[in-house]
Amino acid sequence: MNEADAILAWLDGRRDFALAVVTKTWSSAPRPAGAMMAVAADGQVIGSLSGGCVESAVHELALEVLSTGRAASAHYGTSDAEAFAVGLACGGQIDVLVTPVLEPAAVSRLRIYLEAVSGSRAAALALELPGATEEDGAELDGPSRLLALDAEGRAHGDFAHERLTEHISTDARGMIADGATGILEYDETGRRLGSGTRVFVATSTPPPRLLIFGAIDYAAALAELGRFLGYRVTVCDARQVFTTAERFPAAHEVVVSWPHRYFAAEAAAGRIDASTVVAVLTHDLKFDVPVLLEVVRSAAGYVGALGSRRTHTQRTEALLESGASEEEIARIHGPIGLDLGARSPEATALSILAEVLAEKSQGTGASLSATTGAIHR
Structure with missing residues (x-):
């Protein structure tokens, strides 16, 4: 059971608890803004905010919040004296909001957001922050106000x-579209250029897509690792005998179709964007060339093609003959993946998704021990 489902179970059981949410991070904080932890009155805990660095302190604050009924904020960071006490030994800093979830209205709005997270649907949760500034230890007079936007963009709460309320709802819709999470600030009447009223907005967005063309053993390994990393995975091949759900249990969907036809239909329907990863694993020109022509002219953020250097040279020549430009061909990562010395399907899948992650974060792919500067970009 994941974090969202576990908290939903507490809501279903009408269990009172305090919700702790990371609202801001600096440096090497291990979990992002929007990470949640729930603490019940008996001390039971769901989730994590820092991978173990500050959970004890947040746990104590959550129990205090439950006893007072007032939301509170706290800042946790590292210093030489407290790095292994209350602080982040990794060197990061986080701000945390802790609010009691006791009233039916708060339960209803939190449920809307968590059900969207659990179902990988778009939604947002806005929480009132105490204090007009980043003040450690600030409190509200009661629980944090909550406003939820459901998958249809409707606002629940005020x-x-x-x-x-209107401006928070509008701005949160924009944050959903951008996949953003963060703090908004208004004056007490809601004017955007004002100050004094601070609101944290967490968003849930649909997972990025991983489209794998070619129903081979490498595809099964890539589908499994892709799903583990949070992608919605599709395996597509025109050969029905190979393209079965039994062969690809980790895929969310298995499609029997010519790859170029399937991809063109998905692009026309608006289901391909910059977060989409495409891996062409057939290394057969009659499949590769038509689908690659479609992909390199789409909004897909990453495209790679399996095969030897000789195969990729032949593929490039065929693409040029089919009308692809040099710039379009340059989008293809071929041979696909980072140089990890991979031979097995599993290791090859790791090399492919390592390259995807490096591209997305603009990382070098080099060993961190050989680099300097910030680890998290």
């Missing part, structure tokens, strides 16, 4: 002023 803040103290109608314009404030």
